[in-house]
Amino acid sequence: DTEVTQTPKHLVMGMTNKKSLKCEQHMGHRAMYWYKQKAKKPPELMFVYSYEKLSINESVPSRFSPECPNSSLLNLHLHALQPEDSALYLCASSHPINGQPQHFGDGTRLSIL
C-alpha cells in the first residue's frame, strides 16, 4: 500500500466528457505533483504545487486543469481530452525543498475513446 492515494484506479472517458482525478496524502507534505506516463516511458512532469500554489506548469495543454484545495488534496480536472492523452497519471508528494524524495501513488490509468 502506498501513502499517496489516487482515485479512480481506472477511467475510460469520451473526448467530450469532463472528469476529475483525485490524489490524497496525509504525510504533511507541502509539495504535490502530477506526472503523465506513457507505456515504457519515464514519468513526465506536468504540474507542481508548493504550499497549495501552482509553482510549475510544464507547458501542459489547457484541457488539463489542476487544483489544490488544501495541503492534502490534489485534483486534475479533465475536459475535451484527445486519444493521445491516454496514459497512466501519477500523483506524488514531498517536502517542498530540493533533494527530497517523492512518494508516488499507484496512478490512474486513463483511456480516451
Add this chain to the structure above:
Amino acid sequence: QQPVQSPQAVILREGEDAVINCSSSKALYSVHWYRQKHGEAPVFLMILLKGGEQKGHDKISASFNEKKQQSSLYLTASQLSYSGTYFCGTDKLGANNLFFGTGTRLTVIP
C-alpha cells in the same frame, strides 16, 4: 533536459552485479533513483546531493560525480526482487521539478 541512462535493458542471473549510468547535459543539484515494477508506482531508492557522494541501501549503492554531471547505480548480488525499470531523476537548485531519465529495464532470472 531529460537525462540519458545506459544500458537501456539488462538481464542478470541471481547473484550477478549490474551498473546503471545516468548522464545529464545540465548542471545538477541532486540525483534521485527510483525503481518501478510493472503496473506499480515508482518507489524511491535514494538521493545523492553532493559531488562524489556515495550512498548505500542494502546491496544497492550509488555515486554522483557533480563535475561530470553523472550518477551510477550499483546493484550487487542481485535478487529476483530487483527486477523492474530503474529511473534516475535530476533537479536543479531552487527548482522543485524532477526530470526522469530514459529508464533501464532490469530483469533478474534464477
